Amino acid sequence: MSPDDEGCVTSDVEAPEGEAPYVESDDGPPLAPAPRRWRDLAMLLPAFGTLLWMPPVVGLTASGGAIWGVPAIVVYLFGVWALLIALAALVAVRLGRGRG
């Protein structure tokens, strides 16, 4: 036995099967894993929307004035809505990129 035999130590740690967001598909080539920050944004988006649309945040503009004659609360509700749609579109494009 020589000191070099330490090299024979084997590790039983398996490599993890990493999450592959888009692998199983009959009709498209496999996707490269989505960039981490876009996946994080995708997960945060509903929480973000919930926060903005739930009391107490949503009530902040309830008694506010109007913008071009439209009550602030209406502008706020639909503005958040439009923002969410835009962000979701961005996320969808990023996460769906390279597919097909």
Add this chain to the structure above:
Amino acid sequence: MTPAIEFALVAALAYAALLFALAWWVDRRSRQDGGLPWLRTALVYTLSISIYCTSWTFYGAVGSAARGGLEFATIYLGPTLMFVGWWLLLRKLVRIGRLHHITSIADLISSRFGKSEALGALVTVIAVAAATPYIALQLKAVTTSYQVITGASLESVDFRAGFWVAVGMAAFTILFGTRSLDVNERHHGVVAAIALEALVKLCALVAVGVFVVFALFDGPGDLFAHAPPGFLHAEEVFGPRWITLIFLSAAAVICLPRQFQVVVVENENERHLATASWLFPAYLFLMSVFTLPIAIAGLTLMPAGADPDMFVLTLPLVAEKEALALLAFLGGFSSATSMIIVASIALSTMVSNHIVAPLALRLSRNRTRTSGDVRRLLLTTRRIAIATLILLGFLYFRVSAQSGALAAIGLIAFVGVAQVLPSLIGGLFWPQANARGAVWGLTAGFVIWMYALGLPSLEDGGPLGADILAEGPFGLAVLRPQALFGLDGLDPLVHATFWSLTINTVLFVIGSLTREPRPLEWVQARQFVDVFRGGAAIGPDSGRPRFHRTATSEELYILAQRILGAAPAHELFDTFARRQGLAQGLPLPTQELVEDLERRLAGSVGAASARAMMAQVAGGEEVSIDELVSIADETARIMRYSQALERKSTELETTARQLREANEQLREIDRQKDDFLGQVSHEIRTPMTAIRSFSEILRSSDDLESAQARRFVAIIHDESLRLTRLLDVILDMRVVEKGEIPINLEPLDPDAVLDHALQTCEGLRGTAPVTVTQGARAGTARVAADPDRLRQVFINLLSNAVRHTDKDAILIRVESRIEAGAYEAVISDNGPGVPEADRERVFSLFSATWTRAGEKGAGLGLAISRGIMRRMGGDLMLDVGAPREEGARFRVTLALTADDPPP
């Protein structure tokens, strides 16, 4: 009578005819080569999801806005949140749905919880109970809108319109919605019609909205300036009901059977979901952006008492824009019909797969089985179910039309289908969740929903009666349906939602925790929960544990024929055979084939029935303990992995150090062994040399004097004896090593033995004169010992003292005493002593110090001596306290015996 009146019927019929024609044409085209690519786009997928917007929202949203201001928006905000958060839940649902050929939400729940037939049936019952009034609501909307546009009085309900719509939709759905048994094969005709209707209702609503804002009013500013005071209800709307409605609508957009059908079952490509994640919210945005303006316009321009639910239609009529009114009518018509079509397809699938199929399987167990019999049975069942469901909806409408109870039905249905949510979420993310929890939760949720919301919504509480509603059953106020457990003063919807879902979830968790998942539940749980970690990797190389089922190819083929029909089954088995590399004939009945076939069949009859039918030919799934162990859940494995990574560096370091130490010890032992063998070799070779040499002299010399010859023979004899002694010693060592040295204890005076040993050693020859000093002696001690062994020990210590001393004069001091009930002898010398590092080593068997190079006789090693002393209940120690310069000091101890010394 305006022109629109006559035109309305014609337009509706023409529109219906257009839908039929489109569906028929698309159906035909899509079966030809290439089909219609535009049908398989994300846009069409998104448009089909828009059946979420039924006539209840098309007309009702404005009504809701007119009555409750901003509250109407909740119905759209929930789905928006659900879709922009597609990455969390919908993506997983869609992936699972595609991999497991899920046919309905009932099938999903059933499949997840061990392909349970009971769960499939339970979810089906809840869905039907929730959806039938919902269909009635659509029929009512169509009927009312027809009456409005034809200018008929709303005092009485003209059921004819509703009836013919029901008949027409049933015909359409049966014609185009039940062509294939496999639910995953999309009904292209239906999809095309739904997509068209989605566009029509959006265009209609946007057109009315634009007309209202810019024609009836001078832009949004002008419009909102005309809004009645407090119209928005902005001060009080953001309460529990706001939160509850957003939550319910978010749940409904996946739990409603028709939504599950279009979002999950009919999804062909996950990319479409990514697109729908923003496109569907955008559709909802457009559908609702004009709701407030139309409501304000209605409230401002229409006479008091006008039905706000019909503002979408009545505003263009009042403004005498017949074409716009007609478009609005067709938009409402589209909303209603598309909902009826998809809902009846989804529900009929559930009824046929989860209620009729299990019953039929039980009843037909002993019947002959023919090709396609199951297929025919289920298709027929679905057709009958579609007709029955729509008819039921009509009857419900007929019975309750006058009561006005229908208005609340939309939200009541939402609460009903939301009961599936705990099982759905739990099933997707919690591996421990099992069928018991799902059954408990769903049953409790269903019962509370009916009791606290469904029945009270009927006139006078329906079968409950007004008394129970007001005072609780048997006068128990705690059980009042709308104030359960004393929770009074809440909005009935919020109240029912809270109690049904809370108790549902609690029982789901308790049920899941009180029973271990069964093997099949485990397997399904892992495939569902870990779908993105390869848990559902399906295929020969997935490494997934397999159930061991055996069936012949013929049996499997017959089974496939029964469900799929002869030609598709033939085609499927051909594909299987080709995949196995066979040129012709049936494929081999491998586990892969059995599993693959079961999944295919599940796409037609649902997982539970497919499993039951497969079990009839191939036997049930058996899971061995080994396989269960190997399905050790993925999460645990990942956790183990990361922990292992953390530990890895320190562990490796420790291991390396331990290995180095072990190596060092091994090398040391190896060296000691070499030394020892060298010593033994030397000790044996020395007498051998003399024996050989003298025997050669004797053999080769004839001229020896007899005296000389006798002397030589005597030497040979002596050396032979020495050799024998040596071998005895080596054997002794083996014996001591194994603890087998014979010891004969007898009472004796140890000092006497010590004296005897001293006498024996007088002849010891050192390199210098030896002086033995006698110190104090114990006198009369009494111990139990083996005299010969004890003497050996003393001699060994004395000879060691002589051998190891390098001084010019060897001084050995011997003393003994009685100390703490033990006899103690100390033999010390003036030699070099024992180095600190060697203090323990001198007692080891292989120690090179057991005998000194060149010394005569092997003697007993210190190891043997210590072994002997310990066997006699004593010990041999090297005195630690002694300074090294004073030489080695060995201490022999023996316990005193009780009996007195003999006289």
Add this chain to the structure above:
Amino acid sequence: MATRLLIAEDEPSILESLVFILGREGYSIATARDGREALECLKTHGAPGLLILDVMLPAVSGFEVLKAVRTEPELEAVPVLMLTAKGQARDRQMAEQMGANAFIAKPFSNQDVVQAVRRLAAP
């Protein structure tokens, strides 16, 4: 005058046999019972015709004696025959490196010893 041998051997019986067989060959023999004695003898009586050295000698080992002999100008040329009872290749190697002229493992055959001695020093 007969060639003088010095035999350093601590084992009396082996020494006796060596003295007998080599004396029979006509050598004049001096003996030493350990390394120290051998060195003294070399010092007082000068270089012998051949030195026979046991490896494992008490007090001063055979190798140490050999080293002393090889570093002493007067004794440098003395042929040395080494005997060992350990019989390990290591000892043989070491003996050769240190300048021993012959090496014989115990138990030896008398014939081998006599031949080796004759080769190194004529009687």
